[in-house]
Amino acid sequence: MFQVKADVISKEEISPGVFNLTLISPEISRSARPGQFVHVLCGDQNDRFLLRRPFSIHRVVPGRAFEILFQVVGSGTDELSRVKIHDALDVIGPLGNGFKYSPEIKSALLLAGGLGVAPLLFLAEELTENHVMFYAMLGAKTKTELLRYIDFKRLAKKTFAATEDGSFGHDGTVVALLNRTVHQLRPQVIYACGPEKMLQKISETAEDFGIDCQVSVEAKMACGIGACLGCTYATKRGFRLTCKDGPVFNGRDIMWGGSDVEQLPLDGYDYETAEITDSD
Amino acid sequence: MSVNLSVTLAGIKLKNPVMPASGTFGAGREFSEFFDVGRLGAIVAKTVxxxxxxxxxxxxxxxxxxGMLNSIGLQNEGLEYFLKHDLPYMRKFKIPIIVNIAGNTLEEYAQICRDLKGIEGVSAIELNISCPNIKAGGIAFGASSRLAEQVTAAARYNTDLPLIVKLTPNVYNISKIARAVVSAGADAVSLINTLVGMSIDINTFKPQLANYTGGLSGPAIKPVAVRMVWEVAQTVNVPIIGIGGIMTAEDAIEFFLAGATAVAIGTANFINPTAMIDIINGIERFLSERGLTDIRQLVGKVRL
Known part of the structure; x- marks a missing residue:
């Protein structure tokens, strides 16, 4: 992992409120793997205290630059959307464990919901380079929110789209589309990124069909390097760090709804003491 | 002109007065990829x-x-694992190691102190007394001067190592707590731990933390911390480690002026992994720019 000052060489608003930034960093672009992320300092710390924000590596220009794709959803991304070309951003990366794949894979399915295309486009490019055949399925609420459709179409054997309002591709969610088509496509492995509920349903379908399923999840993070233990994700093997053990997990291992306290088993967790402990 | 940054704290000699705050630095593994951890004044391990x-x-x-709220809940692998894996790792930095400990009963604190006896590389013990005392109905040890005194005495009785007590700010009168722990045998105090806070998501109506409440840290708490360090410095004559929202060398200087002998850096490590190195360099620059030769020329020098 590196801490670099990365120059912004391009900034594009590819859809309303969705930005693509290209940042120069030979170090990060050389060692990045699909599914890994970068931890970015947004805005000027002298004006305002902001924790770093994690972003999936969207694509790399080998040995030179990498891209991130983000939507303005809060104060960090709002600051980031205001950077100008030639500004330098303080970036730590590449971080975390990415998607696992081997050239032996016969067929894969990449499933993205909304901004979930962010880590998957990098993966699509890697799979193409390794001659792995794959399908892509992209879902969004509306046609304008459907991101990177053309890019996937260029790389995948077949690219499906689903919009919830039916304005483009299949009418409905990407999960419904998967459930209708999975028995025909029969992928060996599914790679997915998107909202948690979507990932849960995809993992369930994958398990029903005995398909390996790797999902990229997100969590609120502070340090991003595994020191603060803030970004834990509940898995069937206990708490795991999203930043260090993830952000890609096997769908089977995740305890879905883990962030919803009520749904979790109480044994093993010390509630009585936890509530009053004020720190660390 | 060379500047002397070394300080003595509870009998431990530190080459500079900057160390991580417990729980923000793990055992230093992650940060060692960003800078030479051996440059720090000391290393403070995550609560065990x-x-x-x-x-x-x-x-x-x-x-x-x-700032930020956290409710990690003292996640750690336990003392046995710590002694086997983390402590040997930290020894290689060749700087003083401060082991931060916590328990839910007096016996647990006492037991850990006994288990740390004679262990190579432990320079001091820091007591995290912000934990609830199960036998006293869950009130934090650090929230009552009687309990704080008891836990310090229990540790004191079971260790000859320098003893630092980390005070919680969630009290009415922190000087009173400081007095109690010093009279029970603390060699130094560190303050402040985090302030209990809460944040609610107005879209879902749910608390932002699964634990509902958490510890507030970051620049938001710095003025509270400076005030408390200053008050405690008036009350007790043991060295103080100042903690609370220090992001820059200038922030650290405030703590020295208020009466801290050393400072610990927490949340800043998350924003910038090399923050502590920047702060050490910044303190040195601050002193030499003003023709000062020794960090001790700042300690407690606030002009009232």
């Missing part, structure tokens, strides 16, 4: 408890205005 602790449910952190 007798038995392993799973920690609290996620979400465990949340950003707030000028």
């Amino acid at each position: 408890t007798l038995k392993p602790r799973e920690g609290n449910m996620p979400p465990r952190i949340c950003e707030t205005t000028s």
